Amino acid sequence: MTTNATEHIGQPNEKAGGVFEKIARSEAFRSEVHESVFKDDAVLEIKNFRLWYGQKQALHSISMPVPRGKVTALIGPSGCGKSTLLRSVNRLNDLVDSVRIEGDMALNGDSIYDAGVDVIELRKRIGMVFQKPNPFPMSIYENVVYSLRIDGERDKRVLDEVCEKSLRGASLWDEVKDRLQESALAMSGGQQQRLCIARAIAAEPEVLLLDEPCSALDPIATGRIEDLIEELKGSYSVLIVTHNMQQASRASDYCAFMYLGRLIEYGATDTIFLAPRLRETEDYVTGRFG
Amino acid sequence: MSPAIERAGASPAPKKPVQKRERRERRSTSLLAHGEPFVWLAGGAMATCLFMILGLLALIVYQGGATFWPSDVPTIALRNGLAVAGEVNATESYRPEAGAYTRLPEGARAQAQAYVARQDGESERRMVRVGNYEYTGVHYQWVSDFEIASTQLDPWMTVIERLARGTASGRFYGVPVAYEFDGKVQAEGSAAAWAAFVAEHPRSVARHERAEELSTHEVGAVNAQLEASRLEVRAVELREGTDTPAHLAAKRVGVERDRVLEQRFLEIGQQIAALRAENAKHLLVLETADGTRAKMQLADIVRAYQPNGLSALGKLRVYLSRWWEFLTGEPREANSEGGVWPAIFGTVVMTLLMSLAVVPFGVLAALYLREYAKPGFLVSTVRIAVNNLAGVPSIVFGVFGLGFFCYIFGASIDELLYAERLPNPTFGKGGVLWASLTLALLTLPVVIVATEEALAAVPGSMREGSYACGATKWQTIQRIVLPRAMPGIMTGMILAIARGAGEVAPLMLVGAVKIAPELAVDGTFPFLHPERSFMHLGFHIYDLGFQSPNSEAAKPMVYTTTLMLILLIVLLNVAAIYVRNRLRRRYTAGPI
Ligand SMILES: Nc1ncnc2c1ncn2[C@@H]1O[C@H](COP(=O)(O)OP(=O)(O)OP(=O)(O)O)[C@@H](O)[C@H]1O
Ligand SMILES: [Mg+2]
Numbered sequence: 001m002t003t004n005a006t007e008h009i010g011q012p013n014e015k016a017g018g019v020f021e022k023i024a025r026s027e028a029f030r031s032e033v034h035e036s037v038f039k040d041d042a043v044l045e046i047k048n049f050r051l052w053y054g055q056k057q058a059l060h061s062i063s064m065p066v067p068r069g070k071v072t073a074l075i076g077p078s079g080c081g082k083s084t085l086l087r088s089v090n091r092l093n094d095l096v097d098s099v100r101i102e103g104d105m106a107l108n109g110d111s112i113y114d115a116g117v118d119v120i121e122l123r124k125r126i127g128m129v130f131q132k133p134n135p136f137p138m139s140i141y142e143n144v145v146y147s148l149r150i151d152g153e154r155d156k157r158v159l160d161e162v163c164e165k166s167l168r169g170a171s172l173w174d175e176v177k178d179r180l181q182e183s184a185l186a187m188s189g190g191q192q193q194r195l196c197i198a199r200a201i202a203a204e205p206e207v208l209l210l211d212e213p214c215s216a217l218d219p220i221a222t223g224r225i226e227d228l229i230e231e232l233k234g235s236y237s238v239l240i241v242t243h244n245m246q247q248a249s250r251a252s253d254y255c256a257f258m259y260l261g262r263l264i265e266y267g268a269t270d271t272i273f274l275a276p277r278l279r280e281t282e283d284y285v286t287g288r289f290g
Numbered sequence: 291m292s293p294a295i296e297r298a299g300a301s302p303a304p305k306k307p308v309q310k311r312e313r314r315e316r317r318s319t320s321l322l323a324h325g326e327p328f329v330w331l332a333g334g335a336m337a338t339c340l341f342m343i344l345g346l347l348a349l350i351v352y353q354g355g356a357t358f359w360p361s362d363v364p365t366i367a368l369r370n371g372l373a374v375a376g377e378v379n380a381t382e383s384y385r386p387e388a389g390a391y392t393r394l395p396e397g398a399r400a401q402a403q404a405y406v407a408r409q410d411g412e413s414e415r416r417m418v419r420v421g422n423y424e425y426t427g428v429h430y431q432w433v434s435d436f437e438i439a440s441t442q443l444d445p446w447m448t449v450i451e452r453l454a455r456g457t458a459s460g461r462f463y464g465v466p467v468a469y470e471f472d473g474k475v476q477a478e479g480s481a482a483a484w485a486a487f488v489a490e491h492p493r494s495v496a497r498h499e500r501a502e503e504l505s506t507h508e509v510g511a512v513n514a515q516l517e518a519s520r521l522e523v524r525a526v527e528l529r530e531g532t533d534t535p536a537h538l539a540a541k542r543v544g545v546e547r548d549r550v551l552e553q554r555f556l557e558i559g560q561q562i563a564a565l566r567a568e569n570a571k572h573l574l575v576l577e578t579a580d581g582t583r584a585k586m587q588l589a590d591i592v593r594a595y596q597p598n599g600l601s602a603l604g605k606l607r608v609y610l611s612r613w614w615e616f617l618t619g620e621p622r623e624a625n626s627e628g629g630v631w632p633a634i635f636g637t638v639v640m641t642l643l644m645s646l647a648v649v650p651f652g653v654l655a656a657l658y659l660r661e662y663a664k665p666g667f668l669v670s671t672v673r674i675a676v677n678n679l680a681g682v683p684s685i686v687f688g689v690f691g692l693g694f695f696c697y698i699f700g701a702s703i704d705e706l707l708y709a710e711r712l713p714n715p716t717f718g719k720g721g722v723l724w725a726s727l728t729l730a731l732l733t734l735p736v737v738i739v740a741t742e743e744a745l746a747a748v749p750g751s752m753r754e755g756s757y758a759c760g761a762t763k764w765q766t767i768q769r770i771v772l773p774r775a776m777p778g779i780m781t782g783m784i785l786a787i788a789r790g791a792g793e794v795a796p797l798m799l800v801g802a803v804k805i806a807p808e809l810a811v812d813g814t815f816p817f818l819h820p821e822r823s824f825m826h827l828g829f830h831i832y833d834l835g836f837q838s839p840n841s842e843a844a845k846p847m848v849y850t851t852t853l854m855l856i857l858l859i860v861l862l863n864v865a866a867i868y869v870r871n872r873l874r875r876r877y878t879a880g881p882i
Contacts, residue, residue: 090758124760134751137774147759150769183875196755203759 019280023260032277033064034267037254040067043237044089044207049103051084051093058084060261061103066207066254071229071238073248073269075284076258082241083131085258086209089239090126091119108206124151127200127236128209132216133192135184135199140176143184143195147203162202170198171228190221197228201236208232210240214247226251245285249273257281347856354853357846358612360597360605363447363463365579366418367439369398374431375447375463375579376420377597379842383412386434394437402436419843421461425582429460430842445599446480448576451592454623460843464576464584472571487574487588494572494588501565508558512551519547524710592622616850625804625834626844630851632806636722636824637858639810641791643726643820644733648790649783651730652737653772659738660745661767673742680735688796691728696720696800700821716821720801722810723820728800729793733786740785744778745771773873780870784863791859794828802829804837827855 022029042065051059058081066072074082084093091112093099105112112122124147136143144163145153153159163180167173172194176187184195193213200208210229214222222244229251232238242248248255249269256266257280265272265281276282365375370393386406391399406413415434420426450462469477469486477486526540569589576584593615595608619629655676663669700717708716717723748771756766772779794802803823810822831851838844 092754092758095754095757120760120762122760123758126758128755128758130751130755130758132751134749134755136752136755136770138769146756146761146769150759150761150765199755199759 019264019278020259023262029262031063031263032265032267032281033263034265034271034277036268036271037065037067037266040070042066043068043108044239045106045109046085046089047104047106049085049088049105050101051081051088052098052100053096054098058261059088062258062263064256064263064266066237066239068237069234070253071233071240071251072254072256073252074239074241074256074258075243075245075248076264077284078243080258081261082258083211084261086128086211086239086241089207089209090123090128092128094119124203125206126209127203127205127207129193129196129200129211129213131212133189133196135187135192135195137185138183139181140184140187140195141180144198144202146199166198166202167195169201169228169232170194171224171231172198190217190224193217193221193225194228197225201232206237208236208238210238212241212243215243222247245273245287249285257284259284350849350852350856353846353849357850358609358616360449360595360600360608362443362597363449364441365444365447366433366441368433368437369394369402369439370437371395373579373581374418374420374433375444376418376431376461377449378416379419379430380417381414382416383414385411386413386436390434391436405436417842419461421463422578422582422584423460424456424458425578425584429840443598446484446596447579447598448484448594448596450576450586450594451627452586453590453592455587455590458586458590459623460840462576462584462586464578466574467577467583468575470573470575470585483574487594490572491588491591491594494569497565497569498589501562501569504558504562504565509555512555512558516548516551519544519551521710528710592627616854621805621830623843624839625830626838626840626847630825630827630830630854632809633825633827633830633851634854634858635809635811636802636806637791637827637855638862640722640726640729640797640824640826641787641862643722644729644790645783645787647727647730648733648737648786649779652734652782652786653741653779655734656738656741656745657767660742661763661771676735676738680739683795684732684793685795685799687728687732688799691724691731691796691800692720695724695727700724719821720799720803720823721821722801722824725797725801725824725826728796729790732793732796733790736785736789737779737782740782741775741779744775744781747778748774777870777874780866780873784866784870787862787866788859791862792828792855794826794832797826797829798832802826804829804833827851827858831855 019029044066046062046064046066049059049062050057062085074085076082087093088101089105089107089112093101101113104114107122107125111117136146138146141159141163142149144166145159148159148162164173164177167176172191175191176195184192187195193216197210197213214225217225226247229238229240233253240252242251252269254267255269255272257264257272257276259280265276265278267276272281273285276285361377363375363377365373367373391402394402413435415432418431418433419429420431421429423429444465446465448464448466450464452458452462454460466480466483466487467478468475469483477483523537523540523544527537530536569587572588573585574588574591576586578584593608593611595604597605597608600608616629617634618631620632621630622628659669659673663672696717696719700715700719700721703717704712704715752770752774753766756770761769801823803825806823806825808819808822810820810824811818831848834844834851835841835848
C-alpha cells in the first residue's frame with residue numbers, strides 16, 4: 001500500500017461535490033481512491049504520474065494501483081487522458097516527440113521510467129490492443145507469433161503451440177484454424193480485433209492494456225470480446241478503457257473515473273456504479289453528465 | 291448542483307434566428323457553374339493525347355509487323371529494253387522533270403510525255419528493291435509508270451537473302467537455272483536446280499556453321515590460352531623484374547606452351563579450310579531479270595523462296611521464319627538484316643542489373659529520409675535535390691558515368707586487379723555494369739520518391755502495434771513497414787524500368803556498341819562478364835536509322851526494333867505489375 005493513497009482512507013465525504021470547480025480553479029484536490037483497491041496485490045503501480053504534450057498538461061498527478069489478476073476499467077469523457085495513461089504504461093508515448101513526463105510507474109516493482117530501463121524488454125512484458133484493429137500485413141499465423149519471431153524463436157513446435165493456445169485464448173481458433181496461412185487483412189473487423197488480442201496474449205504479458213477494444217465492433221462481436229475478457233481474468237491483469245458504462249460494469253472488477261487528466265474516483269466496480277462517493281462520478285456513470 | 295453539471299444539464303437558451311445571407315438573383319445557373327465546358331475541355335485533351343499515343347503505336351505495330359511479310363517480286367520490262375525485278379517498297383506520285391525522259395529510247399519519249407501530260411504532268415513511280423548489288427551497283431531504283439513496257443510475275447523468280455561476300459551484298463533476285471557441283475553441271479532447268487538446292491542447302495549451312503564455330507570459339511579459346519600464357523609471363527615480369535632468372539624461366543615455359551598452342555591453331559585452320567573448300571564446290575546458278583548469270587555458294591544463302599508462287603501458308607512460313615531469325619539471330623549485313631537477339635539480351639541484362647542496383651539504393655535512401663532523419667531544413671534540401679536530379683538531361687549522366695565509373699572507378703579496378711592486361715582496359719572502359727550503374731543513378735529519384743510515398747502511406751497504427759509487441763525500430767521497418775510498402779516500391783521500380791530501358795543517350799558513352807562480339811552472360815567462366823560492352827535495342831534503333839550504309843534497307847528494321855523495344859518494356863512492366871499485384875493482395879487486402 002502506498003502512503004499517498006492511505007491518506008484518503010477515513011475521509012468519507014458523503015456524496016461530496018465541487019471537484020470540477022476545484023479543477024476549473026486549478027486548485028489542488030485529492031483523488032477519491034477507495035480502500036478496496038488496495039486489498040489485492042498490485043501488478044502495476046502508478047505513482048504521481050504527470051504528462052505534458054508540449055506545453056499542455058494531459059495527465060495531472062495520477063496515482064493508482066492496478067490489482068493483479070483483475071480487470072480494471074478506465075472511464076471518463078472523451079479527451080480526459082485515458083488513452084494517454086494507457087500508452088504511458090508501455091511507453092508508447094516515447095514515440096511522440098513533444099511528450100514530457102514526470103513521476104513514475106512500477107511494473108511488478110520494477111520502475112518503468114528509470115533511466116536504465118530497456119523499453120523494448122519492458123514492452124514485451126505488456127500487451128496492448130488498440131481501438132482500431134491493427135493486424136500486420138502478414139498471415140494470421142505470423143501475426144499471432146509476431147512477438148516470438150522478433151525474439152528470434154525458430155522452433156516450429158513452439159510457434160505452433162503458442163499460436164494455437166493464443167488463438168484459443170482469444171476464442172478465434174475454431175474460425176481460423178484452417179486458414180492460418182491466409183492474410184490477416186482478409187478477416188472481418190471483429191476477427192481482426194480478436195486476432196490482435198491473441199497477438200497480445202501470445203507473449204504472456206504481465207499486464208494487458210485494452211484501449212476501447214470494442215468501439216469498432218457490432219454488439220455480437222462486442223459480446224464475444226467481453227466474454228473473452230471474462231475468461232482472461234485471473235490469468236491476466238487487464239487495464240481496459242471503455243466508453244460503454246454497461247461494459248464497464250459487466251466486465252470489470254475495478255473502475256477508475258477520469259476527468260480532464262485527473263483521476264477523480266477509483267474503487268470496486270460495484271461501488272463506483274451503485275454507491276460512488278462523489279456526485280460527479282454518480283452523474284457520469286448514470287449518464288446525466290456530458 | 292455544481293455549475294459544471296448545471297451547465298451540461300440545463301436546457302439550452304432560446305436561439306436567435308439565424309441571419310441568412312441575401313441570395314443574388316439569377317435567371318439561370320451560369321455556364322461556368324454547370325461545368326460542362328470543362329468536361330468537354332478535359333475530355334478533348336484526353337482524347338488528343340490518346341489519339342497521338344495510339345497513332346504512334348499503330349504506326350509502329352503496322353510497319354513493324356508488315357516488314358517481314360514476303361511480298362511479290364514483279365519482273366518489270368522497261369521501254370529502254372532493260373528489265374528489273376524486285377520487291378516494291380513504296381509508291382508515290384511526282385512531277386517528272388524534262389530530263390526524266392532521256393533514259394527512254396527516242397521513239398518512246400513523245401508517247402511518255404503525252405501520257406504524263408494527260409495526268410496533269412504527274413506520274414506514279416515506285417521504289418523497287420532491285421538488289422543484285424554486285425551487278426547493278428544500287429540496292430533500290432525508282433521506276434516511273436511511263437518507263438514500264440510490261441510487268442509480269444515469274445513463278446520461279448527467287449528472293450535470296452544472303453551473307454555478304456566481297457561486293458556481293460544485300461538481297462538477290464533471280465531465277466535458278468542450273469546447279470553445279472565441283473565445276474560440273476548437275477542439274478539444269480529451274481525445277482531440277484531448285485530441287486538440288488533444297489536437298490543440299492542444309493548440309494552446306496551446317497558446314498558453314500561448323501567452320502564459323504571453329505573460327506570463333508575454338509580459335510578464340512586458343513587465342514585466350516595464348517593471351518593467358520603471355521599474361522602469366524608478364525605477371526612474373528612485373529613481380530620479379532625484367533630478365534631476372536624467374537622471368538627467363540617463365541619465358542622459356544611460355545615459349546614451349548605457345549608452340550603447342552600454335553600447332554593446335556594450325557590444325558583448326560586446316561579444318562576450316564577443308565570445310566570452306568567443300569562448300570565452294572556447291573553452286574547455284576541464277577539468272578537475273580536482265581539476263582546476267584550469277585553463281586552463288588549455297589552456304590552464302592540464308593533464305594531463298596519464290597514469293598510469286600507462294601501460297602498464303604507458305605508466305606506465313608517465311609514470315610515466321612524471319613521473325614524467328616529476328617528474335618534469336620545475330621545481326622548481319624551491317625545490322626540491316628538478321629536478328630537483334632544480342633540487343634534484346636543486352637537490354638534485358640542491363641535493365642535487370644540497373645534494377646538490382648537502383649532498388650536497394652533508392653529504398654535505403656528513402657528509408658533514411660523518411661524513417662530516421664529528423665525532418666528539417668537539411669532533409670527538405672536533400673529531397674528537393676533528389677527531385678531535381680530527375681530533371682538533369684540524361685546525357686549528363688552519361689558523361690558523369692564515363693568520367694566516374696569508367697575512368698576513375700574502372701581504371702582503379704584495372705590497376706589493382708588487371709595490371710598485366712594494361713594498357714588494354716578491362717573495367718576502365720564502357721561496359722554493361724557501368725551502363726547499368728549510370729542508369730541506376732538516372733532512375734534513382736523515381737525510386738526514392740515512390741518509396742518515400744509508400745513508406746508514408748503505411749498506417750501509424752501498424753507501427754504502433756509492432757512497437758507495442760516489443761519490436762525495435764529496425765524490426766518494425768523490416769517486418770511491417772517494408773512488406774506493407776513493397777507494392778509502392780514496386781511501382782517505383784516499374785517506373786524506373788520504363789524510364790531506364792528506353793534511355794539511349796547516356797548509353798552511347800558508357801558501353802552500348804553497334805556490334806558486340808560476345809554477350810555479357812555466356813558459358814565461359816565467370817559466366818557474367820559485367821565489363822563487356824553490349825548491344826541495346828534503343829541504341830540499335832539509332833544505329834539502324836542514322837548510321838547504316840544501306841539506310842533504305844535498314845528502315846523497316848527500325849520499326850521492328852522499335853516494336854521489339856516497346857514489347858520488351860511492356861513485358862518487363864507486366865512482370866513487375868504481376869508481382870506487385872500479388873504483393874498488394876497479400877499485404878493490403880481486406881475489409882475497410
Ligand atoms: N499526440 C498528441 N499530441 C498532442 N496532444 C495530444 C496527443 N494525443 C492526445 N493529446 C491530447 O491529450 C488529451 C488526452 O487525449 P487522450 O487521447 O488520452 O484522450 P482519451 O481519454 O483517450 O479520449 P477518447 O475517449 O476520445 O479516446 C486530449 O486533450 C488530446 O487532445
Ligand atoms: Mg482514447
